[in-house]
Amino acid sequence: xxxxxxxxxxxxxxxxxxxxxxxxxxxxxxxxxxxxxxxxxxxxxxxxxxxxxxxxxxxxxxxxxxxxxxxxxxxxxxxxxxxxxxxxxxxxxxxxxxxxxxxxxxxxxxxxxxxxxxxxxxxxxxxxxxxxxxxxxxxxxxxxxxxxxxxxxxxxxxxxxxxxxxxxxx
Amino acid sequence: xxxxxxxxxxxxxxxxxxxxxxxxxxxxxxxxxxxxxxxxxxxxxxxxxxxxxxxxxxxxxxxxxxxxxxxxxxxxxxxxxxxxxxxxxxxxxxxxxxxxxxxxxxxxxxxxxxxxxxxxxxxxxxxxxxxxxxxxxxxxxxxxxxxxxxxxxxxxxxxxxx
Numbered sequence: 001x002x003x004x005x006x007x008x009x010x011x012x013x014x015x016x017x018x019x020x021x022x023x024x025x026x027x028x029x030x031x032x033x034x035x036x037x038x039x040x041x042x043x044x045x046x047x048x049x050x051x052x053x054x055x056x057x058x059x060x061x062x063x064x065x066x067x068x069x070x071x072x073x074x075x076x077x078x079x080x081x082x083x084x085x086x087x088x089x090x091x092x093x094x095x096x097x098x099x100x101x102x103x104x105x106x107x108x109x110x111x112x113x114x115x116x117x118x119x120x121x122x123x124x125x126x127x128x129x130x131x132x133x134x135x136x137x138x139x140x141x142x143x144x145x146x147x148x149x150x151x152x153x154x155x156x157x158x159x160x161x162x163x164x165x166x167x168x169x170x
Numbered sequence: 171x172x173x174x175x176x177x178x179x180x181x182x183x184x185x186x187x188x189x190x191x192x193x194x195x196x197x198x199x200x201x202x203x204x205x206x207x208x209x210x211x212x213x214x215x216x217x218x219x220x221x222x223x224x225x226x227x228x229x230x231x232x233x234x235x236x237x238x239x240x241x242x243x244x245x246x247x248x249x250x251x252x253x254x255x256x257x258x259x260x261x262x263x264x265x266x267x268x269x270x271x272x273x274x275x276x277x278x279x280x281x282x283x284x285x286x287x288x289x290x291x292x293x294x295x296x297x298x299x300x301x302x303x304x305x306x307x308x309x310x311x312x313x314x315x316x317x318x319x320x321x322x323x324x325x326x327x328x329x330x331x332x
Contacts, residue, residue, distance in 0.1 A: 136249075137249065137284070138248060138249045141248075145283050145284070150283070151283070152281070152282055152283065153281060153282065153283060154282070154283025154284070155283075157248050157283060157284075158248050158283065158284070158285065158286055158287060159287075159291065161251050161252070161255060161286075161291075161292045162255060162292065163291065163292050164255075164258065164259075164292065164293050164294060165294055166294035
């Protein structure tokens with residue numbers, strides 16, 4: 001989708017104070033926004049009269065540790081309008097001090113598990129999420145391993161298990 | 171021994187351990203712990219082309235209580251390790267373990283926070299099979315090595331709960 005598409009123009013007009021930038025790269029448009037009103041913004045895109053983004057194809061996050069970005073984390077929403085066959089990417093920047101953003105699981109049902117995955121691996125809280133548990137790592141796991149400052153080899157989680165030898169039958 | 175001559179046809183003199191080990195080594199009942207691509211090779215080993223039943227080990231048991239050989243085939247994550255340990259606990263003695271492939275034996279290329287770097291840290295492994303994944307011939311070789319180990323077991327030792 002081009003950055004001069006009417007739906008982008010409408011979006012910029014309505015949320016001018018919260019839009020950080022609109023960029024187009026090889027025909028893909030990325031809207032960067034501030035996090036606090038993200039749910040309202042995404043709802044307006046989903047319910048757009050001309051080009052409704054009725055499908056959330058992916059929800060993920062990025063960690064911009066030591067990189068040039070407005071905040072450390074970005075929650076990335078990949079939207080698809082099945083009516084107009086248009087795609088749009090929205091990045092909502094979340095600070096390291098308060099890693100939280102509103103949940104969109106009430107807008108798109110599939111966001112439920114995707115947001116659980118982002119919480120599990122990046123530690124970004126989704127306010128209003130109906131079931132904010134971990135989804136991939138064990139329930140008693142501590143830490144969020146896809147953060148760039150998490151040690152690749154872990155913090156000893158992989159060696160904390162009982163040991164059995166051939167001599168002592170369990 | 172010559173004893174058979176005195177006793178006539180149908181009587182065989184042997185050691186109990188030799189008889190029991192002979193029976194055990196030719197009727198291994200594997201518990202497949204397949205978590206990755208090694209399990210695909212294990213399935214190939216069991217099916218008709220490679221036919222593990224030639225070596226008496228084709229009766230795959232999905233209940234650990236009926237199995238005596240655990241084949242760990244695939245990478246084991248920290249979320250799966252408690253399951254592996256519970257299944258190992260549930261298998262009755264005597265039992266043996268094959269660590270199949272690079273991941274089960276050492277973590278393979280996955281030196282990360284979530285992968286167990288070799289199941290032998292936590293359960294006793296009798297035979298390691300190298301490969302990524304090993305071919306069915308390698309697994310058959312591993313089963314033959316287990317059979318060798320079984321044939322040398324003594325009935326009265328710790329492995330049998332005594």
